[in-house]
Amino acid sequence: MNINSLLKDNFSLLRNSKGCLFCFKIYNLYMIKKACKPITKDAETHSPMSRNRQKLLFLGIIFVFVFFGSFSVGRYPVPPWDVLKIIINELIPLEQTWNDQMSLVVLNIRLPRVIAAALIGCALSTAGGIYQGMFKNPMVSPDILGSSAGAGFGAALGILCAFGYYGISISAFIFGLIAVIVAVAAASRFRSNVTLGLVLAGIMIGSLFQACTSFIKLVADPTDELPAITYWLMGSLASIRIYDLQMLLPVMLVGLIPLFFLRWRLNVITLSEEEARSLGVNTKRIRILVILCATLVTAASVAVSGMIGWVGLVIPHFARKLVGCDYKILLPAIMLIGGSFLMVVDNVARTLTTSEVPIGILTAFIGAPFFLYLILQGGKKRL
Amino acid sequence: MSIEVKNLCFSYYPGQEVLKGLSFTAEIGEMVYILGPNGVGKSTLFRCLLGQAALSGGEVRICGKNAADYTPSQLAAKMAYIPQVGLPSFNYSVREMAVMGRTVHLSPFASPSSEDYRITDEVLRRLGIEALADRGIEEISGGERQLMLIARALVQQSQILIMDEPTANLDYGNQIRVQARMKKLVDEGLLILQSSHNPQHALLFADKVIALKNGQIVAVGSPLEVITEENLYLLYGLRVKKLGNLLVPDIEAV
Numbered sequence: 237m238n239i240n241s242l243l244k245d246n247f248s249l250l251r252n253s254k255g256c257l258f259c260f261k262i263y264n265l266y267m268i269k270k271a272c273k274p275i276t277k278d279a280e281t282h283s284p285m286s287r288n289r290q291k292l293l294f295l296g297i298i299f300v301f302v303f304f305g306s307f308s309v310g311r312y313p314v315p316p317w318d319v320l321k322i323i324i325n326e327l328i329p330l331e332q333t334w335n336d337q338m339s340l341v342v343l344n345i346r347l348p349r350v351i352a353a354a355l356i357g358c359a360l361s362t363a364g365g366i367y368q369g370m371f372k373n374p375m376v377s378p379d380i381l382g383s384s385a386g387a388g389f390g391a392a393l394g395i396l397c398a399f400g401y402y403g404i405s406i407s408a409f410i411f412g413l414i415a416v417i418v419a420v421a422a423a424s425r426f427r428s429n430v431t432l433g434l435v436l437a438g439i440m441i442g443s444l445f446q447a448c449t450s451f452i453k454l455v456a457d458p459t460d461e462l463p464a465i466t467y468w469l470m471g472s473l474a475s476i477r478i479y480d481l482q483m484l485l486p487v488m489l490v491g492l493i494p495l496f497f498l499r500w501r502l503n504v505i506t507l508s509e510e511e512a513r514s515l516g517v518n519t520k521r522i523r524i525l526v527i528l529c530a531t532l533v534t535a536a537s538v539a540v541s542g543m544i545g546w547v548g549l550v551i552p553h554f555a556r557k558l559v560g561c562d563y564k565i566l567l568p569a570i571m572l573i574g575g576s577f578l579m580v581v582d583n584v585a586r587t588l589t590t591s592e593v594p595i596g597i598l599t600a601f602i603g604a605p606f607f608l609y610l611i612l613q614g615g616k617k618r619l
Numbered sequence: 620m621s622i623e624v625k626n627l628c629f630s631y632y633p634g635q636e637v638l639k640g641l642s643f644t645a646e647i648g649e650m651v652y653i654l655g656p657n658g659v660g661k662s663t664l665f666r667c668l669l670g671q672a673a674l675s676g677g678e679v680r681i682c683g684k685n686a687a688d689y690t691p692s693q694l695a696a697k698m699a700y701i702p703q704v705g706l707p708s709f710n711y712s713v714r715e716m717a718v719m720g721r722t723v724h725l726s727p728f729a730s731p732s733s734e735d736y737r738i739t740d741e742v743l744r745r746l747g748i749e750a751l752a753d754r755g756i757e758e759i760s761g762g763e764r765q766l767m768l769i770a771r772a773l774v775q776q777s778q779i780l781i782m783d784e785p786t787a788n789l790d791y792g793n794q795i796r797v798q799a800r801m802k803k804l805v806d807e808g809l810l811i812l813q814s815s816h817n818p819q820h821a822l823l824f825a826d827k828v829i830a831l832k833n834g835q836i837v838a839v840g841s842p843l844e845v846i847t848e849e850n851l852y853l854l855y856g857l858r859v860k861k862l863g864n865l866l867v868p869d870i871e872a873v
Contacts (some may be wrong), residue, residue, distance in 0.1 A: 249683075284712070324663075372707075372708040373708065374708065374709070471800050472791030497728040498727065498728060499730070500725075500729070500730040500731065501722065501727060503711070503715070503719055504719055505724055506707060506708060506709055507707060507719075508702060508705075508737075510669070510671060510700060510702060511700065511702055512667070513669070513671055513691055513695075514669055514695060514698070514699060514781075515693055515695055515699075515719060515720065515722045515723060515775065516692035516694075516695030516696065516722050516723035516775075517692075517722060518691055518692075518693065522727075537785075545637070556709070560710075560712065560715070561709040561710055561711045561715070562711065562712075562715045564730045564731075
């Protein structure tokens with residue numbers, strides 16, 4: 237099937253707000269078609285590795301389309317062609333065919349928001365996918381070690397103490413890190429099974445911080461502070477500006493790049509402890525590195541966007557169905573799908589009703605049934 | 620001497636020794652069976668050999684060097700471990716699983732190259748499971764899964780294989796097929812050290828048998844020397860008739 241021609245035919249459809257959803261539909265169709273295709277014997281041309289590379293390429297194309305498509309979607313629609321020209325105009329001056337309001341919307345409001353959605357979707361899915369491997373449990377999500385609960389408490393505290401916009405983000409980030417550090421320190425006292433120790437300590441720290449958040453809600457002023465805390469905890473990308481990215485981007489890169497290059501070795505730590513060590517892997521060192529990177533990106537995401545659940549749990553599952561379990565291919569797939577997914581959901585969040593719908597509510601609405609669907613499909617063979 | 624164990628002692632808690640002064644040697648070209656009742660410390664012995672448990676006395680020498688002086692990856696280059704067949708949490712394909720044996724030959728941030736995949740495919744062909752390469756491990760039989768784990772150890776290219784009851788969960792036919800395949804690998808220049816609950820297999824395939832009881836070696840030597848009616852009674856408390864190469868338990872006396 238010629239993907240490019242298919243996408244080209246449908247590019248015109250991208251002009252309206254449902255364009256991105258449509259894009260998602262196309263690639264679902266494409267995957268279903270792939271799945272239905274009988275496995276042919278000509279292994280030279282259709283080896284699973286080259287097939288997976290094709291899938292990655294396709295996911296990459298989807299990502300780029302969703303990325304640019306997202307700029308034109310919203311209460312104030314901007315035609316995709318003008319979006320492209322406005323962005324290019326920043327690098328090479330072009331003849332102006334758009335009005336200044338369009339340029340303001342695209343560059344000042346949507347650009348940071350779309351990039352943040354891509355980064356956060358990518359980060360949460362990556363952290364989830366990697367934790368699932370490390371804890372040898374596909375039910376694990378990125379907040380397993382309590383980072384989200386810690387960050388939530390930090391933000392609530394920041395709102396209560398009127399720290400201001402930056403203060404709230406920084407407080408959330410710091411408490412997210414503290415939660416994980418405490419959980420890891422507690423787990424290192426655990427004698428036998430390190431993984432189990434981490435899970436138990438994470439649950440303990442998570443519920444402790446949730447209790448603290450509840451306490452802050454109790455004492456918060458019900459006219460302004462309490463709604464602010466509640467709204468923050470629901471998660472939203474509405475207030476993100478370009479200077480948020482200046483904080484977010486470096487932290488994300490520091491966390492994601494090591495994980496990306498370490499990805500093949502992550503396969504080995506999904507095996508039993510004895511196996512991994514006898515294959516020559518220093519499991520302790522790799523575990524510390526993974527926790528460090530995943531915590532960094534999760535805490536940074538939560539600090540900027542609030543609680544966005546389900547992404548880190550559902551996307552890795554979906555990616556595994558698509559390309560298999562080998563992290564060499566799986567991790568790039570998770571990153572691309574996670575980024576595309578959150579951009580699409582954020583587009584829905586800002587177009588669904590006249591006021592913003594918190595994105596955390598939407599990811600739960602979409603994520604939970606989708607996850608159920610994936611589980612019920614569990615018996616299906618590898619693609 | 621490939622494996623040299625001298626007066627090895629191990630205890631989880633001071634004063635409660637699990638292994639009490641074991642000494643034995645094993646060389647390339649030998650299939651060594653370790654027999655003994657449940658809980659005698661066979662798995663603990665393996666953890667000591669693999670450098671994953673701190674000895675409380677004695678030493679383990681691998682290829683002439685103290686095992687404690689190796690880094691994990693150096694040791695992995697000499698010695699591969701094959702766990703009991705179980706299902707991992709994720710459904711890797713046979714090739715993906717087998718290529719993990721290359722870990723020790725790759726830098727931490729590298730992915731396997733096409734050369735690594737070529738080596739893997741060659742090993743799969745050698746073991747006769749190349750047709751399964753792209754199948755998920757949840758979709759193949761236990762015997763095939765065991766062969767896949769052996770393939771991973773061969774891809775690792777270490778000459779010593781440590782196997783924890785490699786054929787315990789397999790059906791009768793697969794037990795014999797896998798053991799026979801392992802015997803062939805030993806003849807091609809490997810050392811396999813395996814724990815087993817089947818003295819009959821040891822009689823058929825072993826070059827050397829080590830019998831453990833209460834954390835001590837009660838007998839070591841050729842299968843014919845070690846697997847006697849007296850030793851079997853000592854190990855398992857069972858009256859067994861030995862008719863040539865055949866062991867027949869006396870059911871009446873149980």
